[in-house]
Amino acid sequence: MDIQSLELAPEDYEFVLIALLLAAVISLYCVVRNWKRLRIVEDTPTAKLRSAHQGYIELEGKGQLIDDQPIYAPLSNHPCLWYHSQIEQQETFTENGRIQTRWHVVYKNISDHRFKLTDGANSCYVDPNNAEVNGNEKLVWYGNTEWPTRTQILESQSIVHAMTNNYRYSEWLILPGQPLYILGQFTTWSATAQQSARDVMINLLNDWKQDQQALKDRFDANKDGTIDQTEWEVARREAQAAAQQAHDQLALEPDTHIMTKPDNSTQPFIISVYPQTVLVRKYRRNTFIALAACITSICAIAWLVHAHG
Secondary structure (H helix, E strand, O other): OOOHHHOOOHHHHHHHHHHHHHHHHHHHHHHHHHHHHHHHHHHOOEEOHHHOOOEEEEEEEEEEOHHHOOEEOOOOOOEEOEEEEEEEEEEEEEEOOEEEEEEEEEEEEEOOOOEEEEEOOEEEEEOOOOOEEEOOEEEEEEEOOOOOOOOOOOOOOOHHHHHOOOEEEEEEEEOOOOEEEEEEEEEEEOHHHHOOHHHHHHHHHHHHHOOHHHHHHHHOOOOOOOOOHHHHHHHHHHHHHHHHHHHHHHHOOOOEEEEEOOOOOOOOOEEEOOOHHHHHHHHHHHHHHHHHHHHHHHHHHHHHHHHOO
16 A cells, blocks of 8 residues: 555644544543443342342342332333433534435433332332433334324334434333343431431420420410420420430331442442343443454554654
8 A cells, every 4th residue: 555645634634633542532431431340240249139238239120110100201101110212303404515414302301210129029219310221122213293293102113214204202211020230329218317316306396496485385384474494394305205206106117228329430320121141241342342443543543643754
């Protein structure tokens, strides 16, 4: 190959070099990101809900609705646990004298509704906010109105429909009953741990102070119009007894378990309908693809710099 014949104009050379550098950086980032997720998924042992410890763990189970209250996807109207909905409009534009088309996003909505993960007789809540969701249920269909008139579709339409319609509707779903793999922060919330009997008593006394007349009617024993120290001590003992009773009732409430995004930004929050083995293969494949792209970009940069001195 004649290198001289492939020489670029200075402005084209700079553009191509910057593009290759950007491709190398992005692909390197993808290598690190996918490799890190691969190692975390492989190295984190799968916990059982009945014995799960507090902190960063992975769980496997089935997704379920909370109290059988369905969540409906906004575009397809399918009952689901989670959705990612998107509407795109087809735009026509002229570039370099040629008429081209592209899809422009006009609406996007990602579910943040909680659902449950069940593991045999045990369950926990899942807050999907800011999760990396890997799903296999995707619906794509087309229409000529900004909001779809066709709902409850069962399968995607072919790209052929895009030729006669200006809008594309896409929805990614997690359906009730699907097996799920979740990697995230496991936390147990206990009503008694969040609020002590003393806290309940203080809140109760503060509530009583809001209505001074009722407080006097109840505890002003000598009817002098003020609550003295002795009378206030009586009120305090009554509040303490009422608070202890309320706190004892809180102790009867079951603990609440929930999976959320970790506070540590280096720990990914993953919700996947794919089993762990499939997820590992996916991250390994993506790592090798990104690595190949990175090496190719670096080789192209080296060749370009050498060719242009």
